[in-house]
Amino acid sequence: MKNECNIIRDILPLYREKMVSADTSEFIEEHLKNCSECRKECDRMKEPKVMRSNADILPLTKLKQKLRTKRIKTIVFTAILVTALLVSAFAVMDAPEYFPYFSELVSITENADKSITITFDEIVTDYQCSSYSDTSEEGRHYYQIEAWTSLWDRWFSKRGAQSTTIQAEEHLPFSVYYVSNNGQENVCIYGQELAGDGGMISLPRLSPGYYLILAALFLGVMLVIWFAVKNKSNIKIWVERIILYPASYIIGHTVVLGFDFASYSFPRDFALIIFLSILIYCGLLLGHSIYRLRREIKEMSRY
Ligand SMILES: [Zn+2]
Structure with a gap:
């Protein structure tokens, strides 16, 4: 045995x-x-x-896990980018395109109760009327009107001719100015022109300039951080991915506004810059990951 x-x-x-x-x-x-x-x-x-x-x-399960988290990351990232693209695309479509003044744009009728009705041309799909009562001129009120349309309104909404009625406050005389939003003087379309106010121009918004400076500052800070973590490859990748956004924003701004800091139709231009910058960002991210992949393959084939 x-x-x-x-x-x-x-x-x-x-x-x-x-x-x-x-x-x-x-x-x-x-x-x-x-x-x-x-x-x-x-x-x-x-x-x-x-x-x-x-x-x-x-190692195989680890690799599987890595691939799974990578896939989840990709899905989340894509979802965020697509949402941002959709939102900014809508903002671009809905942003006002202001009409400069021309005589057929507005017609005014005086009503019996001393109010006036302002009717806009059919091309106007939206307007805003703001009142300024703090003028020094013998208690005279004045109103500013701006009118615009948007891609969205032109494509999808048929609102017909817009009109608004302006009521005299306390039966005091008033003036109405049309704001062209293109650097031209505001046009007095009703009432007495305010003395010394004739050359009033609505100034463009400077906000795009502030956002550009902010993007440049952010880019500068991230570059400093990039130099600091140059040798830590796993942090460096993320810093590079973040750096690409302010860079994209600056490119987007330059495409939309050139080297101007100001915009007469800030909402549209800003939405356009955001939209473009996200597109550019997607492109740069893709380029970045392809570049990294190529380098990894090169390093692997060296051994
Ligand atoms: Zn045995």
Whole structure:
């Protein structure tokens, strides 16, 4: 019996790897049925084998996990970019395109109760009327009117001719100015022109300039951080990804406004800059990851 055990133990590894003939296998199984010692030995051989295969699988599961988080990241990132693109596309479409003044743009009718009705030409889809009562001129009120349309209104909404009625406050005389929003003087379309106010121009909004400076500052700070983490590749990647946005914003601004800091129709221009900058950002991100992938492949092939 003892002798047979020794033979069995010698060929057990081969048996475990299924590298024995059917006859030998049968012979071993017959022996294992009756010999608890050899059965134990056989079981013991199973354990390290399992552990070893676990160690083999571990990098693979890690890789799987890595791929899964990468896929989730990509989905989340894409969702954010698509949402931002849609929102800014809508903002571009809905942003006002102001009409400069021309005589057919507005017609005015005086009503019996001393109010006036201002009717806009059909091309106007929206307007705003703001009142200024703080004038020094003998309590005279004045109103500013601006009129615009938008891509969205032109494509989807048929509002018809817009009109508004302006009521005289406390029956005091008033004046109405039309604001062209293009650098031209405001045009007095009703009432007495205010003395010394004739050359009033509505100034463009300077906000695009502020946002441009902010983007440039942010870019500067991120570049400093980039230099600081130059040797930590995993942080550096993220810093580079962040840097690409202010850079995209600056490119977007230059495309929309050139080197101007001011805009007469800030909402439209700003929405356009955001829209463009996101598109540019997507492109740059893609370029960045392709560049990194190529470099990784190059480094891998070196070894
Ligand atoms: Zn045995």
